[in-house]
Amino acid sequence: MRFTVKRDELVKGLNSASRAVSSKNTNPVLATLKFDLNEEGLFVLGSNGDYAIRTKIPYKDSDGNDVIRNYEFGSVLINSKIVCEIARKTTGEELTFEVLDSTVVNISDSKKAEYQLNCIRSEEYVDFDLETEGTSFELPTSLFAKIVEQTAFAASTKDQRPILTAVNLEAADGTLTATATDSARMARKTTTINPDLTFSANIPAKILVEIEHLAEGSESVSCYINSRRALFTFGDTIVSTSLISGEYPNTKNIVPKVTNYTLEVNAKDLISSIEGAVVLNEDNKESAVELFMSPEAVDITSRSQQQGSSKLKVEPFRFEGQNFRVAFNSQFVIQAINAVGSEDVTFLFVGEMKPFVVKNNSDDSIVEVVTPVRTY
Amino acid sequence: MRFTVKRDELVKGLNSASRAVSSKNTNPVLATLKFDLNEEGLFVLGSNGDYAIRTKIPYKDSDGNDVIRNYEFGSVLINSKIVCEIARKTTGEELTFEVLDSTVVNISDSKKAEYQLNCIRSEEYVDFDLETEGTSFELPTSLFAKIVEQTAFAASTKDQRPILTAVNLEAADGTLTATATDSARMARKTTTINPDLTFSANIPAKILVEIEHLAEGSESVSCYINSRRALFTFGDTIVSTSLISGEYPNTKNIVPKVTNYTLEVNAKDLISSIEGAVVLNEDNKESAVELFMSPEAVDITSRSQQQGSSKLKVEPFRFEGQNFRVAFNSQFVIQAINAVGSEDVTFLFVGEMKPFVVKNNSDDSIVEVVTPVRTY
Numbered sequence: 001m002r003f004t005v006k007r008d009e010l011v012k013g014l015n016s017a018s019r020a021v022s023s024k025n026t027n028p029v030l031a032t033l034k035f036d037l038n039e040e041g042l043f044v045l046g047s048n049g050d051y052a053i054r055t056k057i058p059y060k061d062s063d064g065n066d067v068i069r070n071y072e073f074g075s076v077l078i079n080s081k082i083v084c085e086i087a088r089k090t091t092g093e094e095l096t097f098e099v100l101d102s103t104v105v106n107i108s109d110s111k112k113a114e115y116q117l118n119c120i121r122s123e124e125y126v127d128f129d130l131e132t133e134g135t136s137f138e139l140p141t142s143l144f145a146k147i148v149e150q151t152a153f154a155a156s157t158k159d160q161r162p163i164l165t166a167v168n169l170e171a172a173d174g175t176l177t178a179t180a181t182d183s184a185r186m187a188r189k190t191t192t193i194n195p196d197l198t199f200s201a202n203i204p205a206k207i208l209v210e211i212e213h214l215a216e217g218s219e220s221v222s223c224y225i226n227s228r229r230a231l232f233t234f235g236d237t238i239v240s241t242s243l244i245s246g247e248y249p250n251t252k253n254i255v256p257k258v259t260n261y262t263l264e265v266n267a268k269d270l271i272s273s274i275e276g277a278v279v280l281n282e283d284n285k286e287s288a289v290e291l292f293m294s295p296e297a298v299d300i301t302s303r304s305q306q307q308g309s310s311k312l313k314v315e316p317f318r319f320e321g322q323n324f325r326v327a328f329n330s331q332f333v334i335q336a337i338n339a340v341g342s343e344d345v346t347f348l349f350v351g352e353m354k355p356f357v358v359k360n361n362s363d364d365s366i367v368e369v370v371t372p373v374r375t376y
Numbered sequence: 377m378r379f380t381v382k383r384d385e386l387v388k389g390l391n392s393a394s395r396a397v398s399s400k401n402t403n404p405v406l407a408t409l410k411f412d413l414n415e416e417g418l419f420v421l422g423s424n425g426d427y428a429i430r431t432k433i434p435y436k437d438s439d440g441n442d443v444i445r446n447y448e449f450g451s452v453l454i455n456s457k458i459v460c461e462i463a464r465k466t467t468g469e470e471l472t473f474e475v476l477d478s479t480v481v482n483i484s485d486s487k488k489a490e491y492q493l494n495c496i497r498s499e500e501y502v503d504f505d506l507e508t509e510g511t512s513f514e515l516p517t518s519l520f521a522k523i524v525e526q527t528a529f530a531a532s533t534k535d536q537r538p539i540l541t542a543v544n545l546e547a548a549d550g551t552l553t554a555t556a557t558d559s560a561r562m563a564r565k566t567t568t569i570n571p572d573l574t575f576s577a578n579i580p581a582k583i584l585v586e587i588e589h590l591a592e593g594s595e596s597v598s599c600y601i602n603s604r605r606a607l608f609t610f611g612d613t614i615v616s617t618s619l620i621s622g623e624y625p626n627t628k629n630i631v632p633k634v635t636n637y638t639l640e641v642n643a644k645d646l647i648s649s650i651e652g653a654v655v656l657n658e659d660n661k662e663s664a665v666e667l668f669m670s671p672e673a674v675d676i677t678s679r680s681q682q683q684g685s686s687k688l689k690v691e692p693f694r695f696e697g698q699n700f701r702v703a704f705n706s707q708f709v710i711q712a713i714n715a716v717g718s719e720d721v722t723f724l725f726v727g728e729m730k731p732f733v734v735k736n737n738s739d740d741s742i743v744e745v746v747t748p749v750r751t752y
Contacts, residue, residue, distance in 0.1 A: 315488070
């Protein structure tokens, strides 16, 4: 195996594929990237065992200039961290890779730098299903990003109930529903989809966030889902991830159907008041604040036995209902407001300890639900 | 005690004084800032017990506009982290502080935000010597910064031998000499000073770095040194630090007097070759590299049993001597080159295991010495 590749293009490819490689992995094979040069181009594949990212570096760029030249097909596994550092730190325009025997690869910039790296035979790499098969649909990248941004943050980051670390994607009756919940709050986003599609898949939330970043700049994201894995393609990149097994909790009845109190406020102003109130509990990012509402005034307050108390006005506001008080995790509500993504945000309350809704008046496709907390 | 202060000016003052407060301190008094309003202005003092920073916020700005108004003299201790957060996160133009009784202070922006904070009587604060007394001299801030930048990095960051965490400042015969060494390398910078001055003081290197940052933008730094502490003033700020006791090691004879090999190279090119070589040992920032020199070529090489080897040319170069090889801590040499601060850098070698000199051909005031390491 041998090739000379434009360093810029290589760096771009490595930056994507290496994101799947975990530095904590104890399996030396999973610390490598798989380089595979065939008639289509140079494929670079990285994985942590649960998910994989593969990018293709084509022979020619969009202007028809050589990106890869002087080549001989083959494949090899090279330590991800080191090959990335070499590509980033060398200064030449091109890098030449040459596998000397199956255990040593020579990398040089033909001027200043030369490396002899230990490598691993490509046959030892983990086998990944990267076939674009299964139930498939395509979304504009901007819509895919919205779906991820408006839901993924609400998934759990704890491993106690793995199913809650997923975003559930469900297609039925022409609607694609993305749902995330960590059991204390829920985010749901709906969009229309081909009515022939019916599936439900639990996709790790953090992989969706990763894909959202990687897909930036591409036009659309294609998704292929089967019973074991979800596969996403965009530009020259494929991301494959195992699904999280198990039945996703039923969240259909979490959104309350009645409303006893309605509050409409400016999103930025409310966030600034919440952030101002929690300065007393700086060490606890998820500290609770209380929201007091009356037809005359809306206040955010916070108390800390050690430090004192804070009270911040929320102005202007529109409130319907009688005097009402609710306490909530400050971080949850800030994230819900940001996910709603509108200038003004509406809160619908049922009662002091009942889940409440955070929504955008002009966009019913997104709904955020937060469960209050007790304060004494 | 009561005052209304421009929030911008308060934030500036807090940003300086709070830098001396350690979040790890278990003494609750040292988690506070001391606010002291008297006829000169509002003094804000922070400390970790070993050093202290005090800034003054004057009543009027340079245009004669009110910075502090509606005041009543007094002093109080307020939690540093919380008062800083309040000053940064509130949005009003002014903040009003009012000590209600000696244990509660009310802070409000008179519009949106109001805080009732627990506070501590100012009498409980640690007593610091902030009198501008002792042997004194003044340096332009740019020269003070150079002295710190060219030496402090070479001090030890480990507490085993506290004296090595200092920069030794010595005045004798009209020369001010700053020396730092962690015993494997040394940095020395000299400058002229009033010939009447004679002193030697071991000042914590990290405090000097702190002062260098804080003094940015001021014209000069005045230093007052007595047997126990060093005090630095610039603009409206005073920094006081305990000296490190003990005799500073004799470094007079570390700079070799003979030279058997001389290498002159471009500073940036050498750094890029060293950084390119150490990618094989990414996890060890201080990994050793070898420098091979001959009249024909100069190479930086590195080896890792696990990963392989690297070889990077250094070009162009000027070398005087026979074939010669030396191995060194890559980080030490990169820092020495950066401290020398010139486009081209000169290395003077005596022998394979003898300390070598890194210097700037056109500036004899700065000399860096590095001890080689053994590699096999």
